[in-house]
Amino acid sequence: MSDATHPAPVPAVSRPAPRPRWRKLARQNALHLLMAPLALLWLSPLIWILVTSLKTNTEVFDQAAGFLPASPKFSNYPSTLSVAPFGTYLINSVIVTATILACQLVTITLAAYAFARLTFPGKGLLFTLFLLQVMFPIYAIFLTNFVTLREMGLVNTIPAMIVPFVASGYGTFMLRQSFRQVPSELSDAARLDGCGHMAILWHVYLPLVKPTLIAFGIISVVTHWNDYMWPLLVTNSEGIRTLPIGLGLLAKADSGADWPRLMAGTTIVVSPLLILFVIFQRRFIDSFMHTGVK
Amino acid sequence: MWLAYALLLPSLIFLAAFTYWPILRSIWFSLHDVLLGDPDIYWLGAENYLRLLEDRLFWKVLGNTAFYTMITIPLSIVVALLLAVALDSKLRGMAIYRSAFFYPVMIPSVAAGMVWVFLYAPGYGPINEALTAVGLPRLDWLYDSTWALPAIMIMAVWKYSGYFMLILLAALKLVPSDLYEAARLDGVSGWQRLLHITIPLVSPTLYFVIIIGTLHSYQIFDYVYVMTQGGPADSTNVLTFYIYQNGFQYQDIGYASALANVLLVFVLGLIGLVAMTLGRKVHYLGER
Numbered sequence: 001m002s003d004a005t006h007p008a009p010v011p012a013v014s015r016p017a018p019r020p021r022w023r024k025l026a027r028q029n030a031l032h033l034l035m036a037p038l039a040l041l042w043l044s045p046l047i048w049i050l051v052t053s054l055k056t057n058t059e060v061f062d063q064a065a066g067f068l069p070a071s072p073k074f075s076n077y078p079s080t081l082s083v084a085p086f087g088t089y090l091i092n093s094v095i096v097t098a099t100i101l102a103c104q105l106v107t108i109t110l111a112a113y114a115f116a117r118l119t120f121p122g123k124g125l126l127f128t129l130f131l132l133q134v135m136f137p138i139y140a141i142f143l144t145n146f147v148t149l150r151e152m153g154l155v156n157t158i159p160a161m162i163v164p165f166v167a168s169g170y171g172t173f174m175l176r177q178s179f180r181q182v183p184s185e186l187s188d189a190a191r192l193d194g195c196g197h198m199a200i201l202w203h204v205y206l207p208l209v210k211p212t213l214i215a216f217g218i219i220s221v222v223t224h225w226n227d228y229m230w231p232l233l234v235t236n237s238e239g240i241r242t243l244p245i246g247l248g249l250l251a252k253a254d255s256g257a258d259w260p261r262l263m264a265g266t267t268i269v270v271s272p273l274l275i276l277f278v279i280f281q282r283r284f285i286d287s288f289m290h291t292g293v294k
Numbered sequence: 295m296w297l298a299y300a301l302l303l304p305s306l307i308f309l310a311a312f313t314y315w316p317i318l319r320s321i322w323f324s325l326h327d328v329l330l331g332d333p334d335i336y337w338l339g340a341e342n343y344l345r346l347l348e349d350r351l352f353w354k355v356l357g358n359t360a361f362y363t364m365i366t367i368p369l370s371i372v373v374a375l376l377l378a379v380a381l382d383s384k385l386r387g388m389a390i391y392r393s394a395f396f397y398p399v400m401i402p403s404v405a406a407g408m409v410w411v412f413l414y415a416p417g418y419g420p421i422n423e424a425l426t427a428v429g430l431p432r433l434d435w436l437y438d439s440t441w442a443l444p445a446i447m448i449m450a451v452w453k454y455s456g457y458f459m460l461i462l463l464a465a466l467k468l469v470p471s472d473l474y475e476a477a478r479l480d481g482v483s484g485w486q487r488l489l490h491i492t493i494p495l496v497s498p499t500l501y502f503v504i505i506i507g508t509l510h511s512y513q514i515f516d517y518v519y520v521m522t523q524g525g526p527a528d529s530t531n532v533l534t535f536y537i538y539q540n541g542f543q544y545q546d547i548g549y550a551s552a553l554a555n556v557l558l559v560f561v562l563g564l565i566g567l568v569a570m571t572l573g574r575k576v577h578y579l580g581e582r
Contacts, residue, residue, distance in 0.1 A: 028385065028386065031380060031383065031385055032385070032386075032387075034380070035380055035381075035385065035391055038377075039390070039391050039394040039395065040394075042394050042395050042397075042398070042452065042456070043394050043397075044420075045398075045406070045409045045410065045413060045452070046397065046401075048409060048412065048413060048420060049405075049409050052412065060418060061417070061418050062418075063418060063423070106304065107304045107305040107308070108305070110301040110302070110304060110305070111301060111302050111304075111305040113301060114297075114298040114301040114302050118295075118297065118298040118301075119298075120295045120298040120299065121295075123298075126302060126306075129309065129314070130305070130309070132565070133309055133313050134509070135509070135561050135564075135565055136313055136317070136558075136561065137509060137512060139512035139513065139515055139534050140512060140534075140554070140557055140558060140561060141312075141313065141316045141317060141320070141554070141558075142537075142538075143316075143320065143537055143538075143541045143547065143550050143551060143554050144315075144316035144317075144319045144320045144323065144551065144554070145312055145316050146541075147319070147323075147330070147547065148311070148312075148315070148316065148319070150331070163308065163311075163312060164308075164312040166304075166305075166308040166312075167304070167305040167306075167307075167308035167309045167312075167313075168305075169309070172305065197297060222399070222400060225402070226400075226401070226402035226403060228402065228403050228404050228516045228519075228520075229513075229515050229516055229519070232519070233538075233542070243402070244402040244403070244404045244405070245404075247402070247404050247405060247408070248404045248520060251404075251408050251520070259412060262408065263409075263412070266405045266408055266409065269402060269404075269405050270400070270401050270402065270405050273400045273401075274397065274400055274401075277393075277397065277400050278393075281389070281393060284400075285392060285393070285396065285460065288396070288399070288457060288460050288461070289460045289461065289463060289464040290464055
C-alpha cells in the first residue's frame with residue numbers, strides 16, 4: 001500500500017544473505033500444520049450439524065456407531081418441515097430484516113448528510129446522542145422498551161420487531177465518515193448548477209458511497225436476521241415468528257430427544273446466510289473487516 | 295439550518311422513543327413498585343436499590359457477568375490477534391482459513407447454542423468422546439455448576455474470535471511491511487516483533503475491538519436462555535438474564551428496572567473508561 005510513497009530500498013552494505021527458499025517453504029508448511037487443524041476445529045460444529053441431521057436417532061446415542069451415518073437419512077428434513085412452519089418463519093424473517101434495512105437506509109442517509117455537510121447549533125451534542133446509542137443495544141434496554149410497546153398495543157405484531165432498530169447511530173456514523181471523504185468541489189459544482197441539497201445528496205453523494213451502503217446493509221442484515229432476544233420477547237403466536245424463534249421452539253419441544261430432526265432444523269435456519277456468505281464471500285469479508293478501521 | 299433538523303428528525307424520533315426515553319423511564323420505574331400489566335404504581339424511593347444490596351443472587355449474578363466479560367473478551371482478542379498475525383504472513387489458502395474462522399458470526403445465536411448443547415452432552419457428546427480418546431476425564435459441562443459458565447465462554451470464543459480477527463487483519467494490512475523487514479534484519483525475534491511492533495501499531499484497533507467485544511458480550515443472554523436457563527444453581531445466571539427473570543417471569547418491573555440501571559451504570563463506566571484512556575490517543579490508521 002505504501003510502496004509508492006517510500007523510496008526503493010537501498011541495499012545495505014553488510015546485509016545478511018537472503019533466506020534460502022527452502023526455509024521459507026518450511027516456515028509456510030509449519031504454519032499450515034498449525035492452522036489447518038485449528039481451522040478444522042473451528043469448522044467442526046458446522047460439520048456436526050450437517051452430519052447429525054442425516055443420522056437416525058439411535059445412531060446419535062450409540063457410541064459405537066461411528067462418525068458418519070450408515071446411510072444418510074434425508075427424510076429428517078421433510079419431517080422437520082412437517083412439525084414446524086419454517087416457510088412462515090422464513091417469510092417473517094425476510095419481512096422484518098428487509099423493512100429494518102429499508103428504514104435504516106433512509107434515516108441514516110438523511111442524518112449522515114446533516115452531520116457531514118451542514119452546520120447548525122447543537123450539532124456536537126446531537127452527534128454524541130447518536131454515537132451513544134451504539135452502547136445501548138436492545139439487550140441493555142429491552143425491559144422498558146417492552147413496556148412501551150405494550151402500552152402502544154404493538155406486542156405480538158411485526159412492527160414490534162422493527163421499530164426499536166429504525167434509527168442507527170452506528171450506521172449514521174459510518175455513512176458520515178464516507179460523506180466527508182467526498183470532495184466538496186463536487187457538491188459545490190452541483191450547487192452552482194442550481195441543485196438543491198436533496199438533489200446533491202441523491203445524485204452526487206449516494207452513488208459515491210455505495211460501498212459503505214452495501215457494507216452497512218450486510219452488517220444490518222446479518223444482525224437482524226440472527227436476532228433472538230427481542231423477537232422472542234415481543235412475539236407469542238406462530239404466524240409472526242421468525243426463523244431463530246421457530247428453531248428455539250422446536251428445541252424446546254424436542255428437549256434433546258430428537259437431535260437429527262433438531263439439527264435438520266438448524267441446517268435450515270443457518271443455510272440462507274451461509275449460502276449467501278459463500279457466494280459473496282469477498283463482500284461479506286470486506287464489510288466486516290472494515291468496520292474497525294473506518 | 296432548519297433543513298438540518300428536518301434531516302435529523304426521523305432518526306431523532308426513534309432514538310428518543312426507543313433509546314433515551316426507556317433509559318429515563320427505567321430510572322422512574324426503579325423508584326416505584328411496578329407490576330407488569332398493572333396500571334397502579336406506588337412510590338418506593340430507594341427501596342428497590344436497598345433490596346438489591348441484600349439480594350445475594352444479585353451479587354452472584356454480577357460476579358458471573360464480570361467473570362464472563364473479563365475472561366471472554368481478552369481471551370477472544372488474544373486468539374484473534376494470533377490468528378490475524380498468522381494469516382497476515384501471506385499464507386497460501388488464506389481466504390479459506392479466513393472464512394473458516396469467520397463463519398460462526400453468520401450463525402444465529404440460537405443455532406450456535408443448540409449445537410454446543412449437543413457437543414457438550416455428557417453421555418454422547420463429541421467433546422467428551424474426544425476427552426476420553428486423549429485420556430482425560432469426562433465432564434458434565436452444562437450440567438455442572440463449575441463448568442457451565444466456562445463452557446459458554448469457550449463457545450463465545452469460537453463465535454466471535456473470527457470477527458475480531460478480521461478487524462485486526464485490516465489493521466495489520468496497514469502496517470508498512472518494511473518495518474518488519476528492518477526488524478527482522480536487525481535480528482529481532484518473531485515474538486518480540488509481535489510485542490513491540492505489531493501490538494503498539496494496531497492498538498487503536500485493539501481498543502475498538504474491546505468495545506465491539508463488550509457490545510457482543512450482552513448476547514450471552516441468548517446462550518443462557520437457550521443452553522442453561524441460568525442454571526445449574528444459577529451458575530450461568532448473568533445480569534441481562536436476571537433482568538429478564540425479574541421483569542418477565544416475576545413481573546416485577548420496578549426491581550428489574552433497578553437491575554437494568556445497574557447494567558447501564560456498568561456501560562456508562564465503560565464509556566468513561568474508554569473515553570479517558572483512549573479518547574485523545576486514538577487515531578484511526580485508515581483515516582486520511
